[in-house]
Amino acid sequence: MSDDVLFEVRERIGFVTFNRPQARNAMTFAMYERLGEICTSLDPSVQVLVLRGAGGKAFVSGTDISQFESGFATAQDGLEYEARMDRVFDAIEDVKVPTIAAIQGACTGGGAGIAAACDLRFGSPSARFGFPIARTVGNCLSMRNTARLAAMIGVAKTKELLLLAKLFDAEEMKALGLLSEVVPSEEALLPRVEEVARMLLLHAPLTMRASKTALNRYIRRLNPGEGDDLIALCYTSRDFKEGVRAFLEKRKPQWTGK
Numbered sequence: 001m002s003d004d005v006l007f008e009v010r011e012r013i014g015f016v017t018f019n020r021p022q023a024r025n026a027m028t029f030a031m032y033e034r035l036g037e038i039c040t041s042l043d044p045s046v047q048v049l050v051l052r053g054a055g056g057k058a059f060v061s062g063t064d065i066s067q068f069e070s071g072f073a074t075a076q077d078g079l080e081y082e083a084r085m086d087r088v089f090d091a092i093e094d095v096k097v098p099t100i101a102a103i104q105g106a107c108t109g110g111g112a113g114i115a116a117a118c119d120l121r122f123g124s125p126s127a128r129f130g131f132p133i134a135r136t137v138g139n140c141l142s143m144r145n146t147a148r149l150a151a152m153i154g155v156a157k158t159k160e161l162l163l164l165a166k167l168f169d170a171e172e173m174k175a176l177g178l179l180s181e182v183v184p185s186e187e188a189l190l191p192r193v194e195e196v197a198r199m200l201l202l203h204a205p206l207t208m209r210a211s212k213t214a215l216n217r218y219i220r221r222l223n224p225g226e227g228d229d230l231i232a233l234c235y236t237s238r239d240f241k242e243g244v245r246a247f248l249e250k251r252k253p254q255w256t257g258k
Contacts, residue, residue: 005034006054013197014038014046021055026064027110032088035114039091047205048197049095051118052102053111056186059101059127062109065137068244078235079228082142085113089145092117093216096209098200102193103127103179104186108167113141116148116178119212122196123170123179124189130167138243138253140234143227144220151219153177 006017016038018025027035042049053059071077092099092114101107101115103123108130115121115129133139141149141162149158153176160166173179183192200208234240238258246253 004028004031005038007038009043009046011198012045012047012201013194014042014049016049016051017054018052018060019054021053021057023064024058024061024106025053025055025111026061028064029067029084032063032084032110036088036091039088039095042095042097047097048200049097049099050102050193050197051092051099051114052190052193053104056104058106058111059103060108060111060114061106062111065244065247068137068240069248072235072240072244075228075232075236078139078231081235082145082231085110086142086144089113089117089148093212093219096212097205098197098208098212100193100197102189103129104189108132113145116145116152120196121173121179122181122183122189122193123173124183124186125170126186127170127173127179127182128167129173129178130165131162132165132167133243134162135165136243136247136253138234138237138239138255140230142231146227148219 004018004020006019008015016035018027018031020026020031072081098120099118101118101121103115103121105126106128107115108128109132112129112131131141146158149161153161157176161168168176168178170179170182174182181192183189239253239255242255243253
C-alpha cells in the first residue's frame, strides 16, 4: 500500500493525510483512488473524518500534471479523467459522518475540489484556494464540480474564481463561506480541527447524516447532467497540450484558442 495517502483512527476520529510534501501533495491517480477507497469503506467506528496535507506547505496543490503528458489524446481520455474526479469527490460528499478539511498553504485544482466536497473547512493564515487552470493547464471542471462551487459561493464568485484564475487567501475564503474559521497561526490549525471533531462526536449522528444527505441532493440537482462537449473541447485542444508542456517546462503557455 502506498504511503502517499495515510489513514489512521484515533478515538473515533479518522485522519487522512496527503503525504507527498516534496511535491506539495500533488495527487497521483493512485492517490485519488486510495482516497475514494477510504471514503467508501470507512469503518463504522469512525464518527468524524479529517483530511489534511503533510509538510505544512500545502493541503493539496492539485493533480500531478506530469500524468497529463501522455495518454490524453482523445475526448474520452478527458471524460474518463473528469469522471474519476467526480467519483472521488462524490465519495467524499457521501461519507455518512462529518468531514473536515484542515487547510494549510495551497488548496488548488484537485485539492480545492477535495476541500469543496468536505462538510467543513478550517484554514491557517497561509491557506489559498482556487482553480488557476485558465492560466496554467487549460482544462476545465466537470459540470458537477462547477455546480458544487456555484452552490457554495454563488455564480458571480465562481466566475471570478475560474475566469480570473484567482487564488482566494484565507480571509477571502472566510468571507465567502469557504472556511468556517481562520485560526491565528499555522500551529493552531490541527488542534482546533481536532477540538471541532471532538465536539461533533457529541452531536446526533442521524441528524448530521440526514442534513448532509439533504444538502447533497440539493447541490446535485444543480447539475444538468451535461457538459461532455465542454470537457471534450478543452482536453482535445492544442491549448491543453501546450498548457501541460508549459507547466512542466516552467514557462508561460502561449494560448491560441484552438
